[in-house]
Amino acid sequence: MESIVRKGIAFDRELLKKFDSLNKKKGYKNRSEAIRDLIRKEFVTEETTDPEKRMMATLTMVYDHHKHDVQHNLTHMQHHHSDLIRSTLHVHIDHDNCMEVLILEGKVKDIVHFSDSMLAEKGVKHGKLVMTSG
């Protein structure tokens, strides 16, 4: 189990007041939790600049399943990188559009390269990669 330490942090009174009210608006019940979240966000940003770092990621894509062989091609490419893919979730948005969310795990450089090639595929209309870590 993780051990907890308590440290005194100095705030300008006005900054603290504004921070507490932002946290309330966002739904935080606890100031320490809000600060830890800001710190973790900073780490994730930092980690994604290291191409060798192992991370988790989600790749969200929207594509038109009527178009070309997009579904076939995407499946084909996923099988060639099955070591990177933990699972895939598929949602039917409307008559034309599908959303596919891939859960990826691997080195930053491999995740970025695979994600680029998926988004470059004809028929994929929009997509975005989010990296995170445990």
Added chain:
Amino acid sequence: MESIVRKGIAFDRELLKKFDSLNKKKGYKNRSEAIRDLIRKEFVTEETTDPEKRMMATLTMVYDHHKHDVQHNLTHMQHHHSDLIRSTLHVHIDHDNCMEVLILEGKVKDIVHFSDSMLAEKGVKHGKLVMTSG
């Protein structure tokens, strides 16, 4: 079926050369496709500034399932916003950490508010919201 139009676009020769080589690196087989993707990315950025716009989204979260009642609380909150949630995907990262990916659909303002409150929950270590549209 969508109709296609072809338009003449003027490029500086050097810019075009660099663009073609970036596209090749990213895996694009087709210059028009790369340009359409840049345009669509611009639209999604634009749309997310309108709080009333209906969009799709994925919320990626990492949390420590040992901590507090995080799993219970997250499930509870999801049931209170079941109108926003299309589906939920769960991945066990390691001994402590879980990744949960929610597929959301609704107005930008409701998606942002719900996402803020999930990420503010104690035990949720990191998360990010991606909005997209068909």
Added chain:
Amino acid sequence: MESIVRKGIAFDRELLKKFDSLNKKKGYKNRSEAIRDLIRKEFVTEETTDPEKRMMATLTMVYDHHKHDVQHNLTHMQHHHSDLIRSTLHVHIDHDNCMEVLILEGKVKDIVHFSDSMLAEKGVKHGKLVMTSG
């Protein structure tokens, strides 16, 4: 003079260790200062979503001064929005390219609109807006 308050914040021991080492790498001499900076960054992000909020901003642009009437047009547009512009800094990058940095002050919506129209001008090759506040 601003008054300072000191608050106890709970950290996981491991998170604190990683945070201290990141801060050292970035040049922080003081943990409280690093936390206050994370909080202020969060506020600036928050404030820029309010179109009526008054803010400061810098608009960085690169343009080719040989092209068209770009310099003339940019100057003309700046004079039509002289109420937004505090000052302008000009740097000659190389034979062709100039960098111009505008210091802006005004409502978020006016800053964004003016910035869009400057970046849309023919000959302006790249640019980016940064908003900040006191």
Added chain:
Amino acid sequence: MESIVRKGIAFDRELLKKFDSLNKKKGYKNRSEAIRDLIRKEFVTEETTDPEKRMMATLTMVYDHHKHDVQHNLTHMQHHHSDLIRSTLHVHIDHDNCMEVLILEGKVKDIVHFSDSMLAEKGVKHGKLVMTSG
């Protein structure tokens, strides 16, 4: 003088219509210019991932000149990196706050490192780095 080439680009009719109307709103008079700007923005994003690439940058900082020796320290640090700094612009925001904008030129890694250390300085309340190229 740069030579211009004209290439046929295929668009879905609906996408083109939305793109033209966004461009009009932003102030573009010309579709090709809007596309070239999207492409150049993509390059700048790409270039900043290469630590050895030489770029131009602006660092925007807000600080409280009453606090500590912030002004003295910032000047001191700037003199130690005078090879990176092309010029510095200073604006008095209000009674307490100053804005300082530094024009930087150098390798991506040196710009990032210098910028981190400036923003880490006690008294600097907020800041942001923008990289660009000619």
